[in-house]
Amino acid sequence: MYGPGAEDLEAVYEELRAEHGTVAPALLHDDVPIWVVLGHSENMHLVRTPSHFSRDTRLWGPMQDGTVKPDHPLMPHLAWQPLCCHAEGEEHLRLRGAVNGAISTIDHRGVRRHINRATQHLVNRFCERGSADLVSQFAERLPMMVMCEILGMPDEYNDRLVEAARDLPKGTETAIASNEYIMDVLTRLTVRRRAEPEDDFTSHLINHPARLTDQEVSQHLRLVLIIAYESTANLLANVLRVVLTDPRFRAQLNGGQMTVPQAVEQSMWDEPPFSTILGYFAKQDAELGGQRVRKGDGLILGIAPGNVDPRVRPDTKAHMHGNRSHLAFSGGPHECPGQDIGRAIADVGVDALLTRLPDAELACDEDELEWEETISNRHLVALPVKFAPRPQQDVMARP
Known part of the structure; x- marks a missing residue:
């Protein structure tokens, strides 16, 4: 999910979906492994199950073992803060x-x-x-x-x-x-x-x-x-x-x-304003979308790919009038609190x-x-x- 191949992430997500299904393994900068959640219901499960998945980046294995260095390009998104x-x-x-x-x-x-x-x-x-x-x-x-x-x-x-x-x-x-x-x-x-x-x-x-x-x-x-x-x-x-x-x-x-x-x-x-949120972290071993997610694994909340999940939107050209079940504001305990102002x-x-x-x-x-x-x-x-x-x-x- 970086380098020349990542210039069209929409295409990358569809390739991953075709090969792996609703939850796919991927690599961030410096080949740091991460799961990308592509399915709509799997993304909803991710954000609504705080007993299994946390936003606390200190739980992430690559952060704990030093694989993710302080100068990692995504550190501004990943550094833990008391927020x-x-x-x-x-x-x-x-x-x-x-x-x-x-x-x-x-x-x-x-x-x-x-x-x-x-x-x-x-x-x-x-x-x-x-x-x-x-x-x-x-x-x-x-x-x-x-x-x-x-x-x-x-x-x-x-x-x-x-x-x-x-x-x-x-x-x-x-x-x-x-x-x-x-x-x-x-x-x-x-x-x-x-x-x-x-x-x-x-x-x-x-x-x-x-x-x-x-x-x-x-x-x-x-x-x-x-x-x-x-x-x-x-x-x-x-x-x-x-x-x-x-x-x-x-x-x-x-x-x-x-x-x-x-x-x-x-x-x-x-075109959700944020296409992904990085990230969620497994507090224990769990299964998601048929994949075995290990304690300490990181997961990307896939807002854009989840919104075009063919199980939810078989025809992406069709209008979604009256349907607010998109992932643009996330969900669960960390759902965007200011969405009414944005709207x-x-x-x-x-x-x-x-x-x-x-x-x-x-x-x-x-x-x-x-x-x-x-x-x-x-x-x-x-x-x-x-x-x-x-x-x-x-x-x-x-x-």
Whole structure:
């Protein structure tokens, strides 16, 4: 699952499925062995059976015996951290309970209004030109504007924060500096809200009965910010690409046969924002998909391959209207807690953009579009569009 053969991971997954079935052996960088879970029901079993499978990377055999070195390319995904996404049992309940509690205080109607305003601000920046790149000028900006508002730091939104969030997961030489910039912003926010709480996500996280330390608060703010940003930026780009390139989609949307929320759900089946999650680790010997998984083995949650499991989707061209059983938000104890926010950003953002620019069309041939692919996601590089230039609209209140 690395090197020249891994440039088309979708094809790799189908080769593995044909040869091994729903759970397949594979090799990561440096030939580290891992299982890839390809079946829909097997992935659901993986995430819903915490007695057998854990997110704690310290249980992984190759991590314990030193096979995975500190400079392994996937170490940013694998290094254990004291976060809810790696925790189990009582500690998971404490940390996850605080995150869930803070999320439950979010005013969803207020957030949807803010998403609409933020979309109008972004469209105002390019509407007079008659052209735009909807990845760099929209999909990579809207989620950060919204998350800064939710966390309680709207004044921190700027190009540097967007660039740092884009850079962080790439493992580039500048990723460390990007992480330091983001942590500095979030640490200052934590100190500010500890002293002067307001009605925002950060204040509710701090004041939750779980009594998180300042470090726990700032690290969980980073987790929420980066995952929400990366997944929603990908989701927005994917939905807009399909709306612009698939005439059936556009006709159905314009004709009222398909709503934007339905288009978003369809996109999460076809192009989930994260294609895999690395990883889960066997706490004991177990059988999964007919394979004997040993204690200490690692497993990749196969979101993209699970979504096209032929047992669940014999016809991948068929629309999945009303069916939310995709794996895009994982499941079980570690299911994405912020999925309603992600859906809202995509639903409201795409709808508001298309309302402002109803004549937007792709400004290049579809086969000229390029993606960057990693083991965890497939990211559209650019989405150039053209439309009739139109004046800016007055937008009340911030951003």
